[in-house]
Amino acid sequence: MSNVGQHLLSGALSGLTSTVLLQPFDLIKTRLQQGDATLSKTHAGAIRSAARSIISSSGVLGLWRGTSATLIRNVPGIALYMTGLSQVRSFMAVFPVFAAVRERDLERCSSALPILTSSGNLLAGATTRVAVGFALNPISVLKTRYESNFHDYGSLTSSMRSIVRAGPSELFRGLLASSLRDAPYAGLFLVFYESIKHEAASVLPPSSPLVYAGLHGGSAAAAGTIATLVTHPFDVVKTRMQVRTETKYHSLSRTILTVWNERGASGFFNGASLRLSRKILSSAIGWAVYESLLAFARPRTS
Numbered sequence: 001m002s003n004v005g006q007h008l009l010s011g012a013l014s015g016l017t018s019t020v021l022l023q024p025f026d027l028i029k030t031r032l033q034q035g036d037a038t039l040s041k042t043h044a045g046a047i048r049s050a051a052r053s054i055i056s057s058s059g060v061l062g063l064w065r066g067t068s069a070t071l072i073r074n075v076p077g078i079a080l081y082m083t084g085l086s087q088v089r090s091f092m093a094v095f096p097v098f099a100a101v102r103e104r105d106l107e108r109c110s111s112a113l114p115i116l117t118s119s120g121n122l123l124a125g126a127t128t129r130v131a132v133g134f135a136l137n138p139i140s141v142l143k144t145r146y147e148s149n150f151h152d153y154g155s156l157t158s159s160m161r162s163i164v165r166a167g168p169s170e171l172f173r174g175l176l177a178s179s180l181r182d183a184p185y186a187g188l189f190l191v192f193y194e195s196i197k198h199e200a201a202s203v204l205p206p207s208s209p210l211v212y213a214g215l216h217g218g219s220a221a222a223a224g225t226i227a228t229l230v231t232h233p234f235d236v237v238k239t240r241m242q243v244r245t246e247t248k249y250h251s252l253s254r255t256i257l258t259v260w261n262e263r264g265a266s267g268f269f270n271g272a273s274l275r276l277s278r279k280i281l282s283s284a285i286g287w288a289v290y291e292s293l294l295a296f297a298r299p300r301t302s
Contacts, residue, residue: 004083010293011082015075017289018282023070024063025278027054029271030147033239047274066146068156073139077132082290084128089114092124121194122187129186130179137178138163138171144242174241176252181234185227192223193287212295217288224283228276233268235275
């Protein structure tokens with residue numbers, strides 16, 4: 001299999017695994033973020049209430065509502081992101097300003113990916129994530145609305161047709177907020193992931209497949225924590241813009257002002273614990289699966 005094919009397959013399997021396991025986190029997060037009323041419960045109480053409401057109306061399997069739409073978004077999305085990121089990093093590694101000359105680190109970490117400076121990783125992660133997000137934004141709108149209970153959607157095809165008929169304004173709804181969330185998230189994630197992985201490998205060299213997976217999974221979980229906390233407010237804004245159709249949600253600035261007027265600063269952290277939990281787990285699972293599969297497929301040297 002070609003190098004690009006390996007990255008596509010590894011990224012797709014990574015996206016499939018994390019999506020199926022973690023869909024309930026995404027579903028409940030969307031339900032918490034979609035409303036505009038002041039919450040009368042604590043954050044934990046609101047999560048429990050939302051989960052009970054879903055289970056009582058649709059059963060336990062109701063927690064996986066929207067999984068098909070999420071798979072359509074995440075499997076190709078993560079595959080394209082991982083593959084694109086590898087290609088961008090390979091291209092940038094040619095330029096001395098971005099290339100990190102750390103051959104011993106490469107050998108010690110057994111990384112299957114090109115090594116860049118922190119500024120190179122920040123730029124590579126941000127640009128690749130935004131490009132993939134732009135291409136798949138219509139499916140992101142479908143995913144978010146499918147998870148919401150504000151839209152009575154039937155089949156995926158009929159739902160997508162209704163969004164397409166509404167025109168470009170609906171297909172790319174929330175794109176700016178998504179980009180403002182995704183660019184810093186992906187850039188910061190990659191910077192911290194490579195830095196934490198480097199330091200961890202110096203303490204615990206990846207001497208076995210299990211340790212190798214643990215090294216990458218643990219580093220990704222820590223990086224995901226930092227990047228998620230920094231970028232969560234734009235996730236709230238993005239969800240409101242994609243789910244709600246009222247005039248007060250028709251632009252980024254209006255949506256930000258609406259959230260602020262309704263709940264103040266705390267409103268920008270609705271669902272933060274759910275997104276944080278999901279990002280920690282999805283990052284750990286996704287990057288451990290991705291890098292382990294690439295390492296397995298890499299030709300062995302004698």
